[in-house]
Amino acid sequence: MEIRILSVGKIKEKYLTDAIAEYQKRLGRYTRLQFIQVQDEKTPDNASAKENERILEIEGERLLRHIREQDFCIILSIDGEMPDSPGLADMLGRLMVEGKSSLTFVIGGSLGLSEEVRRRADRSISFSRLTFPHQLMQVILLEQIYRAFRILNHEPYHK
Numbered sequence: 303m304e305i306r307i308l309s310v311g312k313i314k315e316k317y318l319t320d321a322i323a324e325y326q327k328r329l330g331r332y333t334r335l336q337f338i339q340v341q342d343e344k345t346p347d348n349a350s351a352k353e354n355e356r357i358l359e360i361e362g363e364r365l366l367r368h369i370r371e372q373d374f375c376i377i378l379s380i381d382g383e384m385p386d387s388p389g390l391a392d393m394l395g396r397l398m399v400e401g402k403s404s405l406t407f408v409i410g411g412s413l414g415l416s417e418e419v420r421r422r423a424d425r426s427i428s429f430s431r432l433t434f435p436h437q438l439m440q441v442i443l444l445e446q447i448y449r450a451f452r453i454l455n456h457e458p459y460h461k
Contacts, residue, residue, distance in 0.1 A: 304334045304404045305447060308368050310361050310411035311342035313437045325444035332451040337440075340364035342411045354413055362416025365408060373406040375423045377415055378439060382426035390427075390446055391453035409439050 313319055326335050341364065343357040369375055374397055385393060397405065408419060420426070429442055452459040 303398055303402075304336065305329075306336045306338060306368075306373065306404065306406040307409070307440060307443065308338045308340070308365055308406055309409040309436060309440055310340055310365065311436060312339050313440065315437065318437055318441055321441045322444060325441070325448050328448050329444065329451065332455070333447075338368045340368065345412060357411075358413050358416040359418070361411050361413075362419045365410075365415075365419050366422060369406055369408070369419075369422055370404065373404045374402040374425075375406050375408060376425045376427060377408045377419060377423040378410070378428065378443065379415060379420070379426045380428050380431060380433065382428040384428050384430070387446065387449050387459075388453055391450035393425075394447070394450050395454050407443055409436050409443070411436055 313322070322337075329335055340361065343360050345357055346353065349357070394405075408415065408423070410419070429439075429446065434442065449459050
C-alpha cells in the first residue's frame with residue numbers, strides 16, 4: 303500500500319521535520335510514504351469572505367492536481383467523523399482488503415479546504431474538534447497511521 307500525505311504549505315520547523323522523519327522511518331516496514339506539499343497563499347489580515355474563498359479555490363486547485371483518479375482520498379476536516387485509534391486501524395485494514403492500493407490524506411491550509419477538494423474526498427475524518435496548525439497535523443496524522451499499522455499487525459502500542 304502507498305500512503306500519500308498531501309498538504310498546503312511547507313514545513314520549516316526542524317522539530318517537526320525531525321518528527322516526520324522518525325515516523326517515516328518507522329512506517330517504512332509497513333507502507334510506502336510520499337509527501338507532497340503545495341504552496342500556500344498568503345492570507346491578508348482582515349481578508350474578506352470573498353478573498354478567503356478565492357484563496358481556498360487557488361489552494362484547492364493546487365491540491366487537486368496531485369490527487370490521482372485511483373487514489374482513495376481522505377480529507378482531514380474539523381467536521382469529519384472522529385474515529386478512535388482502533389477505528390482508524392479498522393478503516394485502513396478494510397481499505398486494504400477492498401484492494402485500495404493508494405490512500406491520499408489531504409491536509410488543508412489555515413483556511414481549510416475548498417468545496418472542490420471536499421467533493422473529491424472519499425472520506426472525511428477529524429482527530430479533534432480543536433484546531434491544530436496544519437504543519438503539526440502531519441506529525442499527528444503520521445503517528446496515528448503508525449499506531450494503526452501496529453494495531454493491524456497485533457503489535458503492542460501505547461493505549
